[in-house]
Amino acid sequence: MAHTHTHDNIDWPARLAALRRADDLDAVYDRQVADRLVGVLGDIAEPVVVDIGSGGGGMSAAFAQALAGHGGGRVVLCDAVGELLDAATGHVRDVAAGTAVVVEAVHADASSDQLADLLPPADLVWASRVVHHLPDQQRAIDGLTRLLAPGGWLALGEGGLSTKCLPWDLGIGEPGLGDRLTAARDNWFVGMRSGMSGVKSLPVGWNKALWRAAPFESPAGPGLRLAHVSPDGDQGFPGRVQVGFEYQLTHDNRLLMSAHATTDAPTVVSMTNHSYFNLAADPAHKVLDTELQIFAPAYTPRDATGIPTGEVRPVAGTSLDFTQPKPIGRDLPATGYDDNLVLDGSGSGQLRKAAFARDPTTGRTLELWTDQPGVQLYSAHWLHTVGKRGRFCGPESAFCLEAQHFPDSPNKPQFPSTTLRPGGAFTWRAEYRLGVDR
Numbered sequence: 001m002a003h004t005h006t007h008d009n010i011d012w013p014a015r016l017a018a019l020r021r022a023d024d025l026d027a028v029y030d031r032q033v034a035d036r037l038v039g040v041l042g043d044i045a046e047p048v049v050v051d052i053g054s055g056g057g058g059m060s061a062a063f064a065q066a067l068a069g070h071g072g073g074r075v076v077l078c079d080a081v082g083e084l085l086d087a088a089t090g091h092v093r094d095v096a097a098g099t100a101v102v103v104e105a106v107h108a109d110a111s112s113d114q115l116a117d118l119l120p121p122a123d124l125v126w127a128s129r130v131v132h133h134l135p136d137q138q139r140a141i142d143g144l145t146r147l148l149a150p151g152g153w154l155a156l157g158e159g160g161l162s163t164k165c166l167p168w169d170l171g172i173g174e175p176g177l178g179d180r181l182t183a184a185r186d187n188w189f190v191g192m193r194s195g196m197s198g199v200k201s202l203p204v205g206w207n208k209a210l211w212r213a214a215p216f217e218s219p220a221g222p223g224l225r226l227a228h229v230s231p232d233g234d235q236g237f238p239g240r241v242q243v244g245f246e247y248q249l250t251h252d253n254r255l256l257m258s259a260h261a262t263t264d265a266p267t268v269v270s271m272t273n274h275s276y277f278n279l280a281a282d283p284a285h286k287v288l289d290t291e292l293q294i295f296a297p298a299y300t301p302r303d304a305t306g307i308p309t310g311e312v313r314p315v316a317g318t319s320l321d322f323t324q325p326k327p328i329g330r331d332l333p334a335t336g337y338d339d340n341l342v343l344d345g346s347g348s349g350q351l352r353k354a355a356f357a358r359d360p361t362t363g364r365t366l367e368l369w370t371d372q373p374g375v376q377l378y379s380a381h382w383l384h385t386v387g388k389r390g391r392f393c394g395p396e397s398a399f400c401l402e403a404q405h406f407p408d409s410p411n412k413p414q415f416p417s418t419t420l421r422p423g424g425a426f427t428w429r430a431e432y433r434l435g436v437d438r
């Protein structure tokens with residue numbers, strides 16, 4: 001095999017299990033995407049599908065199944081990491097066994113100028129969550145287009161489950177793609193937190209668990225009730241935790257949210273909502289001019305890894321002083337905001353107004369109400385994804401106001417407690433209230 005390497009200093013073989021888990025979670029959607037794309041290829045007799053940065057092989061397996069339904073074809077997995085490639089190819093061969101689908105593997109660096117020489121001309125090139133790992137993304141995409149047979153399709157996906165996208169989503173052919181991808185490249189790796197000491201990431205957070213869901217109607221508006229049981233030991237956390245989460249969209253433009261959790265053994269629980277807002281409804285319009293007020297006299301300073309030091313300091317004289325409304329961009333730090341503010345009435349447990357935002361161009365307003373002690377202000381500095389209507393969302397294209405307990409509370413006894421014991425209950429409430437003020 002040719003000597004290849006990646007450009008991102010990521011230990012990819014160590015991520016195989018996580019990639020496979022993600023593949024399992026995405027399998028139903030991957031299959032839908034694969035069917036749709038193979039359908040786009042029409043009646044080509046034996047289409048060639050190339051999966052660049054094939055990872056755990058989930059999407060290649062979905063293509064193999066789709067091509068089997070089509071009557072046959074070739075799936076070519078391509079990855080710079082031999083261990084991943086071998087494991088993924090074995091898996092896809094198992095899936096394709098007994099069908100008219102041929103499975104091949106090519107060990108190659110996707111940013112190589114010779115890539116087109118190593119791969120057969122493709123009717124479809126699929127590249128999911130790989131382009132941002134390459135040194136020059138514009139060049140990489142140009143290179144991927146050179147892999148295509150005449151009339152072939154390039155399909156890029158840079159997000160997760162919900163944002164798998166087709167080429168038009170990234171606006172290929174529209175002006176500005178280079179700038180969008182370059183901005184993403186410049187910002188992406190600088191801010192990756194994985195590997196920093198003290199940061200524990202959950203391979204499959206509750207945001208990815210399969211919840212039971214039941215819609216309901218009430219005079220105030222429709223809602224959705226979600227329930228999940230996190231078994232004892234789930235991802236290292238003790239206790240069988242029963243979690244409930246409820247959303248309700250009221251006729252007066254409020255999104256009501258509440259969470260509830262109980263346990264059968266002492267554990268820690270902290271939940272929030274991490275919605276991204278762009279009140280101009282245009283991700284190309286950064287939120288820098290959005291006026292923001294946060295009813296928070298203090299904040300919890302953080303160290304270089306983003307973990308609170310344990311102090312609580314006044315916001316006065318800092319960029320985090322939003323006690324009077326100001327544009328988000330006015331004092332924006334170089335790497336944006338990602339900070340926990342200590343709300344007025346912290347510890348009261350009362351539902352109260354925590355923040356107010358207004359977009360000056362449209363007059364749209366957003367209020368956050370919560371019973372929580374803190375709010376995380378995030379200016380989406382590390383955002384690099386494809387959002388609604390296939391629009392690219394880059395740094396500062398949105399802001400988040402995450403009602404929450406203070407980060408790292410289990411290790412900071414002076415912070416409001418996130419310990420949950422049998423017989424007790426974790427409760428959380430927040431509301432987003434939307435309006436217009438012209």
Ligand SMILES: C[S@@+](CC[C@H](N)C(=O)[O-])C[C@H]1O[C@@H](n2cnc3c(N)ncnc32)[C@H](O)[C@@H]1O
Nearest residue numbers: 006012053055079080081109110128129130133
């Ligand atoms: C985030 S994973 C995505 C895997 C899969 N496409 C998916 O969406 O689940 C990125 C993959 O790209 C591969 N990769 C990273 N740099 C690469 C490079 N320069 N050339 C080819 N593959 C690369 C990694 O080994 C890994 O398999």
